[in-house]
Amino acid sequence: MNKKKAQSEETKARIIEAANNVFSQRGYHAASIEDIANATGVSKANIYYHFKSKEGLFLTLLDQYEAEWKALWAEQLKRYASTTELLNGMIDVGLKRGFHHPLTRAAREFLEEAWGKSVEGCRQIAIKINENRAFYQSLIQQGIDSGEFKSVNTSDLGRILEAMFRGLGESSRDLSLEEAIRLYRVALDALLYGIVARD
Amino acid sequence: MNKKKAQSEETKARIIEAANNVFSQRGYHAASIEDIANATGVSKANIYYHFKSKEGLFLTLLDQYEAEWKALWAEQLKRYASTTELLNGMIDVGLKRGFHHPLTRAAREFLEEAWGKSVEGCRQIAIKINENRAFYQSLIQQGIDSGEFKSVNTSDLGRILEAMFRGLGESSRDLSLEEAIRLYRVALDALLYGIVARD
DNA sequence: ACGTAAACTGAACGGTCAGTCAGTATTTTA
């Protein structure tokens, strides 16, 4: 139980890598299993040997991405003293590392396609959305606790922060990395300090 | 040339109405011409008598929606003295009138599907995106001119405002109208006055 | 009244794509 299993796991890893690229570029629906098979260099049927379905493959990708994302954040959280700095750092790291979640588009598409069809798919995505919201919410809470932010409603503000970043992610698709980072920074600055003129 | 033409135009209008519902609920891809035909109560082929293609039908819908939106705004612009009030009013009117652009999801999906396939489709969507950006930008400029806002970069802030509203539109899909309006107001308040605590 | 054009339909076509299956090659186990 050695050479064969190693081969198998390497193939699986190659499929995952190719699938990541194809889903990121084409989105969930437009990415066909055949595309992924060709990109990997294996047969279509082989993908169904390693993964239960297109949905199963995609959810595996999301799980993996989320795990990497969490690990990255656990590391970043130690590096910054204030929440403001942390948020600015988040922009840098988040954008440089794959332009703010390359699978986001595919994930949203997947969710919309799964709505009503795949109960399991919806459930899994719902879990991820909640975790993401809780993360943003905890960031805001941290800022309040440290006295940096006003005592705003963390649930609202978490949602708003998430919404703004998500919207920016889409809006900045035609921008270079540097321009995108600048835009995100300006946005964060506006949200932090407001745009209303003070006397 | 009377009864027949009237019938025809009524049918066309009914197709448009049904298509609006179906595209809004299902998104661009998942909405099949057959769905729309059934919802209208006509044959699939009849839709191709009145419209060139699925893309053509959808672009007609977008044009119509945009025209209504513009007319509504032209009216609203007169009703408010300050830009801050105007933005708050925008939330109310925009959300009450169909929860912030029901076709937005389908439009994004359409754009992603059209990328590389339909040059004409991309062109038309690009025009609409630019018009939308220019609109937000002019709102910000107006606020600066009246002395309400700091002299921020209008191009950036327009994009940011648009991104935030778009993100909120998605994020608030599981909220009631009242909750959504409240969330939007909190978001606008945060952007206007900031969330950083002042001494 | 009659020919013609507009409005409309049922059935089919062509293409795509997720998923299956019967079979082959390779490695492991006994």
Next chain:
DNA sequence: TAAAATACTGACTGACCGTTCAGTTTACGT
């Protein structure tokens, strides 16, 4: 080394969907 398990493939299926087309009904002009 024989049998069994694993990794993998090519060809196929069934379903869906945008689009077309030959043909039918209906109103209009003359």
